[in-house]
Amino acid sequence: xxxxxxxxxxxxxxxxxxxxxxxxxxxxxxxxxxxxxxxxxxxxxxxxxxxxxxxxxxxxxxxxxxxxxxxxxxxxxxxxxxxxxxxxxxxxxxxxxxxxxxxxxxxxxxxxxxxxxxxxxxxxxxxxxxxxxxxxxxxxxxxxxxxxxxxxxxxxxxxxxxxxxxxxxxxxxxxxxxxxxxxxxxxxxxxxxxxxxxxxxxxxxxxxxxxxxxxxxxxxxxxxxxxxxxxxxxxxxxxxxxxxxxxxxxxxxxxxxxxxxxxxxxxxxxxxxxxxxxxxxxxxxxxxxxxxxxxxxxxxxxxxxxxxxxxxxxxxxxxxxxxxxxxxxxxxxxxxxxxxxxxxxxx
Amino acid sequence: xxxxxxxxxxxxxxxxxxxxxxxxxxxxxxxxxxxxxxxxxxxxxxxxxxxxxxxxxxxxxxxxxxxxxxxxxxxxxxxxxxxxxxxxxxxxxxxxxxxxxxxxxxxxxxxxxxxxxxxxxxxxxxxxxxxxxxxxxxxxxxxxxxxxxxxxxxxxxxxxxxxxxxxxxxxxxxxxxxxxxxxxxxxxxxxxxxxxxxxxxxxxxxxxxxxxxxxxxxxxxxxxxxxxxxxxxxxxxxxxxxxxxxxxxxxxxxxxxxxxxxxxxxxxxxxxxxxxxxxxxxxxxxxxxxxxxxxxxxxxxxxxxxxxxxxxxxxxxxxxxxxxxxxxxxxxxxxxxxxxxxxxxxx
DNA sequence: TACCTCCTTGTAAGCGCTTACAAAACTGCT
DNA sequence: AGCAGTTTTGTAAGCGCTTACAAGGAGGTA
Numbered sequence: 001x002x003x004x005x006x007x008x009x010x011x012x013x014x015x016x017x018x019x020x021x022x023x024x025x026x027x028x029x030x031x032x033x034x035x036x037x038x039x040x041x042x043x044x045x046x047x048x049x050x051x052x053x054x055x056x057x058x059x060x061x062x063x064x065x066x067x068x069x070x071x072x073x074x075x076x077x078x079x080x081x082x083x084x085x086x087x088x089x090x091x092x093x094x095x096x097x098x099x100x101x102x103x104x105x106x107x108x109x110x111x112x113x114x115x116x117x118x119x120x121x122x123x124x125x126x127x128x129x130x131x132x133x134x135x136x137x138x139x140x141x142x143x144x145x146x147x148x149x150x151x152x153x154x155x156x157x158x159x160x161x162x163x164x165x166x167x168x169x170x171x172x173x174x175x176x177x178x179x180x181x182x183x184x185x186x187x188x189x190x191x192x193x194x195x196x197x198x199x200x201x202x203x204x205x206x207x208x209x210x211x212x213x214x215x216x217x218x219x220x221x222x223x224x225x226x227x228x229x230x231x232x233x234x235x236x237x238x239x240x241x242x243x244x245x246x247x248x249x250x251x252x253x254x255x256x257x258x259x260x261x262x263x264x265x266x267x268x269x270x271x272x273x274x275x276x277x278x279x280x281x282x283x284x285x286x287x288x289x290x291x292x293x294x295x296x297x298x299x300x301x302x303x304x305x306x307x308x309x310x311x312x313x314x315x316x317x318x319x320x321x322x323x324x325x326x327x328x329x330x331x332x333x334x335x336x337x338x339x340x341x342x343x344x345x346x347x
Numbered sequence: 348x349x350x351x352x353x354x355x356x357x358x359x360x361x362x363x364x365x366x367x368x369x370x371x372x373x374x375x376x377x378x379x380x381x382x383x384x385x386x387x388x389x390x391x392x393x394x395x396x397x398x399x400x401x402x403x404x405x406x407x408x409x410x411x412x413x414x415x416x417x418x419x420x421x422x423x424x425x426x427x428x429x430x431x432x433x434x435x436x437x438x439x440x441x442x443x444x445x446x447x448x449x450x451x452x453x454x455x456x457x458x459x460x461x462x463x464x465x466x467x468x469x470x471x472x473x474x475x476x477x478x479x480x481x482x483x484x485x486x487x488x489x490x491x492x493x494x495x496x497x498x499x500x501x502x503x504x505x506x507x508x509x510x511x512x513x514x515x516x517x518x519x520x521x522x523x524x525x526x527x528x529x530x531x532x533x534x535x536x537x538x539x540x541x542x543x544x545x546x547x548x549x550x551x552x553x554x555x556x557x558x559x560x561x562x563x564x565x566x567x568x569x570x571x572x573x574x575x576x577x578x579x580x581x582x583x584x585x586x587x588x589x590x591x592x593x594x595x596x597x598x599x600x601x602x603x604x605x606x607x608x609x610x611x612x613x614x615x616x617x618x619x620x621x622x623x624x625x626x627x628x629x630x631x632x633x634x635x636x637x638x639x640x641x642x643x644x645x646x647x648x649x650x651x652x653x654x655x656x657x658x659x660x661x662x663x664x665x666x667x668x669x670x671x672x673x674x675x676x677x678x679x680x681x682x683x684x685x686x687x688x689x690x691x692x693x694x
Numbered sequence: 695t696a697c698c699t700c701c702t703t704g705t706a707a708g709c710g711c712t713t714a715c716a717a718a719a720c721t722g723c724t
Numbered sequence: 725a726g727c728a729g730t731t732t733t734g735t736a737a738g739c740g741c742t743t744a745c746a747a748g749g750a751g752g753t754a
Contacts, residue, residue, distance in 0.1 A: 060472030062710030125407030409740030
C-alpha cells in the first residue's frame, strides 16, 4: 500500500490531550465518547467541554485495532452507470448504516475487473465484503472467504462462495410466453450474450424454455454486450440479415432502449412492426414512448439483504448460504400492451 | 459507536504468525508486504510462501495507526437516484483509487440530512472528506474542517468551507436566451424552487438575467422539488392556471421528463405547444422523444477533481480554494431544434 | 587473515484507543 | 465514627502494524 509521503502528521487532539484538558483518565474519556459504562454527570460535562474545545475527532483505526473489528463492510461493483448498481449500493449502504457500519466502495477498472492487489487492500479494512460476481478472480474470493465473511452478489457464481441474486429464469419464461401467447409473436430473438454473465445466461435459459415449451426451436442469440452501443450494433446486425424477427427480448433495459431508438431510425415501429422488451425497469424505461415492457428487480432490497447477511456473519451468526429474490414482469407499450394510465412502476 | 457484541475474535493470521512461519522478524514481513526497503530474494520467497499458506490479509487499521493515516477519503451524498450522484461518485472513486486511497461512502437519511453522529463516525476514519452542500449542519462541517481537509461539492455553500461546483448562471442564461431568441418563446416559466438549493437558485438567476436583458420581467417560478413527482405537481398547477406559458425551464432533467409526460397526457405537445428544457443530461434525456434540450455537466470530472484536491491537501499541498467547472447547453428536440442525427451527447 | 564498506535483517518503541481489574470515592446504616 | 456495599474512576496491557536505529553478515581489497 502506497501512502503519500511527506504528509504532515496530524496535529489534532487525541484522547490523551482530551483527558489532560478534562483532568480525567483516558479510560474515562473513552467511556464518555462511547457512552459505555457509568460516568458521573459532572465528569461527563468536563469531558464533553474538553472535546468541544479541542475539536477532538476519535480515531477510527485506533478503536478498530482495540476492539478488533473494522466496523465496516466492503462492496465491489463494476461501475454505477445505469441505475442497477446505484440501487444496489443504496440498499447496501442503508442497511449497513442501520447497523452502525461504514461502507467502503471499490469500483472495477475500465476492463470491469478489480486487481487482486486492490481487492486485498479493500479486504484489509473491512469485516465482511460483497462482490459482484465475475469482477474479482475466483481464487482471490475463495482465499478471502476463508478468513472473513464474503458474499457474491448476482453476477458470476464462484464455487464455494455464497451468492445472493434476483430470479431470472422464471420471469424470462413468463416474459417470452407473454410475447408468444398474448401478442402472437412467433419469431422472437434474444439480444445479449449468455456467456457474458450468469444473469444473462439465466435470462436466455428462460427465453429458450418458453419457446421449447411451445415446440419452437430458439434461434441463436444476437451476442452483444450490455451497453447502449451494443444495442445499436445488435440492430445493425439484424438489419443486415433482413430483420428476421417480430420480437426482441433484450438482456437489459439499456440495450432495449438503444434497440428501439435505432429501429425507429430505420423505419421500424415498436410495437407495430416488432416488439421490444428489456430487463431492470430503469427510470428511462418508464418515460420512453412506447413505455418499455421489462422485468423489475428488487435491487435495493437485494443490496440491503447482502449487507444484513454480511453483518450477521461478522457477528458470528449462521445465515442461509444463498438467496434468490423474486422479480416481476412489467407490461408496457413496447410489447403491444396498452400503456398503464400512469406508469405503475414501483417508487 | 456501537459494534456488534459477542463477535468472534478474528482467528486469522497476523504479521507475527507469518514471521514465525517464515523464520524472520515482523519487520521483514512488513518490508515484503509493503515492497519497501531491500529484502533478499530468498527471504522474500519464504515470506510470500508463509503469507500464502496462512491466508494472511494485512490489517488496515493497524497500519493506519502506525503510519498515522487512514489512506481513505470520505464522501457524503444525499442518495444515488438519478445519475448525477452516481457519476460524481464514479469520478471520485476512480481518482481516489488512482492515488491508492479507499473510499468511504455515506448516504443521507430519508430526510436528506446526515446526523452529526454519523458524520463524525465517517470523519473518524478518513483523511479528507467531501460533502454535498446542505446535508450536514454547517457547524459540524466547520468543526471538522479545522482538523482535516474538507470540501463541499455543489449544493449549499458553507461559509468558511471551500466548494467545488459546476457553472449554472451562464448556461442557464444561454439556455433561456436560446428559447427567447432562436425559438421565439415569449412567456417562459422556471420550474424549480430557488430556495431549495444554491444550484437551483443560480439556474434561476440565469433564467431571470436572460429575460431582464430583453426587458421582460420574469414571473414567479413554479416552486416544486427535484423529483419526478414534483414535475407532475408543477404541470397540475400550471394547468389549473390555464397554462400561461410557452416554455418551461426546469431545474433538472427528472422534473423535465415528468413535465413532458404529463403535458402530453393533457394533450399539449412538446415542442409544438410549448418548449421544455432540463438540466443534467441524464441518459433518459437522450432517449425520450422529442429529445430533451438540457445542460450537460462534467459531473465525473467534478468528482475526480474533488478527490484529487482532497488528496493534495491531505498530502500537505496547498490547492485553489474553490473551483467552478464549465457546463454546456445540449440542444435537442424539446426546445424546437431538430434532433441531432444520433444523440451527440458526450459519452 | 584482517579490515572496511555495504547490504540485509532484528530489536523495540510507539501509533490511539479499549477495557479488565483494581483503587478510590461515595453513600447508607449502625 | 466506622464499616460495608456500591459506584466511579485510574492503571496498565494489548490490539497489529511501521520503521529508526543498530546488529550481523557478506563481499572485496590489501
